[in-house]
Amino acid sequence: MQRLGVNVDHVATLRQARKTTYPDPVTAAALAELAGAGQITIHLREDRRHIQERDLKVLRETVQTLLNLEMAATQEMVKLAYEYKPDLVTLVPERREELTTEGGLDVTSQKDAIGKVVKNLKDGDIVVSLFIDPDLDQVKMAHRVSADRIELHTGRYCEAHSEKERQRELSRIVDAAKAATKLGMGCAAGHGLNYDNVRPIARIAEIDELNIGHAIVGRAVLVGFDRAVREMVELLRAP
Ligand code: PXP
Numbered sequence: 699m700q701r702l703g704v705n706v707d708h709v710a711t712l713r714q715a716r717k718t719t720y721p722d723p724v725t726a727a728a729l730a731e732l733a734g735a736g737q738i739t740i741h742l743r744e745d746r747r748h749i750q751e752r753d754l755k756v757l758r759e760t761v762q763t764l765l766n767l768e769m770a771a772t773q774e775m776v777k778l779a780y781e782y783k784p785d786l787v788t789l790v791p792e793r794r795e796e797l798t799t800e801g802g803l804d805v806t807s808q809k810d811a812i813g814k815v816v817k818n819l820k821d822g823d824i825v826v827s828l829f830i831d832p833d834l835d836q837v838k839m840a841h842r843v844s845a846d847r848i849e850l851h852t853g854r855y856c857e858a859h860s861e862k863e864r865q866r867e868l869s870r871i872v873d874a875a876k877a878a879t880k881l882g883m884g885c886a887a888g889h890g891l892n893y894d895n896v897r898p899i900a901r902i903a904e905i906d907e908l909n910i911g912h913a914i915v916g917r918a919v920l921v922g923f924d925r926a927v928r929e930m931v932e933l934l935r936a937p
Contacts, residue, residue, distance in 0.1 A: 702736055
């Protein structure tokens, strides 16, 4: 079974809506781990709209599985990564006005800048993943800049308007995952995955990690965190 990375950003979104101290993403992370999550994922955004530096600090102390920090490729964030030493850093593009991460990193056009940040992080013994679209040129470039892993953006697959389009996007993900494996990189996937669309992605043998946030937190509000995570884990386990 793939490792399920539960992204707890939107627990923090609910907290920040009122600037209260609850609900605490740290509690959600502990419940997620007890329910079978193999990783906790957070995105510390420049505008701090959900996850705060305090969450990163406390989660670093409390997460029992793996802590995956999604972050922009900036010097400010590299400094924080060095301070808190997450098990994995996933570099993502970030624009202030976007609702969520809208596309993958364009490694091809920012080869030197991204390569520098990857090297910087790896020098600090941090495993580095690049969040990219399922595009073979991007996969090759991720390898060229010495990324340990990639995470494939599944947004277009999830938002496909027809079965034909969905199958086409699925093939792009399969091809990109195979290419990454051939090049010796680990391969994750995420963005937009939910209880209805996760199965075909979960069956791709080359993908060893899935990061899922909004759908799990959305269900947790209604049925509880434990059940929401267990139901996703069951879907990943099913043959
Ligand atoms: N993976 C990455 C790199 C992301 O940026 C996000 C969104 O924060 C996710 C996975 C999770 O996406 P979703 O909340 O749609 O499940």
